[in-house]
Amino acid sequence: MLPLRECVLQTPGYVPGEQPLTNDYIKLNTNENPYPPPPEIFEALQVELSKVRLYPDPVSTQLRKAAARVFGVNIENLIAGNGSDDILNIAIRTFVNPGEAIAFLDLTYSLYDTLAKIHGASVIEIPTNENFELGEPIICPKAKLIFIASPNPPVGKHVNREYLEKTCANATAIVVIDEAYVDFSQENHLDFLQKYENVIITRTMSKSYSLAGMRVGFGIASQPLIEQMNKVRDSYNLNRMSQAIATAAFESHTYFQNIWQKVCQTRNRLLLSLRDLDFFVFDSESNFVLASPQWISAAELYSQLKERKILVRYFKHPRISNYVRISIGTDEEIDRALEAITEIKTQ
Numbered sequence: 001m002l003p004l005r006e007c008v009l010q011t012p013g014y015v016p017g018e019q020p021l022t023n024d025y026i027k028l029n030t031n032e033n034p035y036p037p038p039p040e041i042f043e044a045l046q047v048e049l050s051k052v053r054l055y056p057d058p059v060s061t062q063l064r065k066a067a068a069r070v071f072g073v074n075i076e077n078l079i080a081g082n083g084s085d086d087i088l089n090i091a092i093r094t095f096v097n098p099g100e101a102i103a104f105l106d107l108t109y110s111l112y113d114t115l116a117k118i119h120g121a122s123v124i125e126i127p128t129n130e131n132f133e134l135g136e137p138i139i140c141p142k143a144k145l146i147f148i149a150s151p152n153p154p155v156g157k158h159v160n161r162e163y164l165e166k167t168c169a170n171a172t173a174i175v176v177i178d179e180a181y182v183d184f185s186q187e188n189h190l191d192f193l194q195k196y197e198n199v200i201i202t203r204t205m206s207k208s209y210s211l212a213g214m215r216v217g218f219g220i221a222s223q224p225l226i227e228q229m230n231k232v233r234d235s236y237n238l239n240r241m242s243q244a245i246a247t248a249a250f251e252s253h254t255y256f257q258n259i260w261q262k263v264c265q266t267r268n269r270l271l272l273s274l275r276d277l278d279f280f281v282f283d284s285e286s287n288f289v290l291a292s293p294q295w296i297s298a299a300e301l302y303s304q305l306k307e308r309k310i311l312v313r314y315f316k317h318p319r320i321s322n323y324v325r326i327s328i329g330t331d332e333e334i335d336r337a338l339e340a341i342t343e344i345k346t347q
């Protein structure tokens with residue numbers, strides 16, 4: 001018998017969206033940014049390549065400085081991660097003992113569940129209403145950590161601000177507000193940091209900064225929390241290429257702001273076009289939409305789109321098994337997807 005941990009054995013593990021090894025798909029399945037970052041951010045790469053024999057800066061100083069400027073916080077309030085997934089993981093290992101409870105919405109980013117379970121934590125699922133939204137503030141005295149994504153996938157809308165604030169104000173737990181999609185929306189929760197010492201906001205450069213492949217994310221929180229999280233972090237958690245490219249990306253803030261605007265325009269057009277094609281579609285404040293075709297099963301639509309080399313995301317979860325999640329592509333990609341859907345509908 002291998003000496004395995006029971007909690008790991010019992011967990012199926014996180015299932016990421018497909019990453020095909022060929023380039024012949026229109027990829028609308030993992031909420032990546034369809035636009036590349038500006039080429040000048042790669043100029044920093046040559047210098048870093050000449051230094052690969054040296055370890056990178058363990059605390060990502062230049063990157064945190066750049067991020068602090070853009071987020072309007074102090075560098076002491078920032079921890080950088082190998083993607084924001086790294087920060088979620090660090091938060092669990094810093095604040096939760098195995099056997100203690102972690103709470104999150106019953107429909108949200110599924111990695112929270114996986115990370116909690118492989119840590120040996122118990123899970124408390126907070127029920128959402130028929131629109132998959134939080135219907136009241138969370139009161140969960142048993143939880144040590146509460147994860148709330150806002151905007152929350154798979155719908156992509158912000159959690160009600162008043163409920164979220166009351167949750168932070170009343171919680172004895174640490175509350176992680178995961179703002180992975182916030183740049184595609186009109187609001188954020190950075191102001192909560194001034195009021196609540198138990199709040200951590202996470203951000204990622206995977207979506208709005210077109211750097212999913214570089215794996216860069218952040219935790220923003222009060223200094224006492226950051227101090228503890230730093231002890232748990234892998235000592236060199238960000239490689240030097242990622243640090244340099246991500247730092248340079250923050251210099252191109254205006255370029256990215258234009259992209260966010262473009263993505264939001266395309267999203268709103270897709271949303272209306274899908275409704276015209278007889279889909280039920282939730283409004284979205286993210287770079288994806290959750291849509292339910294009223295004339296074909298979502299599973300069948302997913303397969304037929306895949307046959308046409310268009311990848312969208314289909315989840316087997318019973319509450320959303322008749323929905324597909326479509327990430328926002330370029331205008332041309334979305335036109336191709338809409339043409340394919342029209343063809344499937346009329347065949």
Ligand SMILES: Cc1ncc(COP(=O)(O)O)c(C=O)c1O
Binds near residue numbers: 153206
């Ligand atoms: C809500 C949410 N948080 C975090 C992430 C992961 O971000 P990163 O690429 O920074 O690890 C995702 C990715 O899909 C997400 O949907």
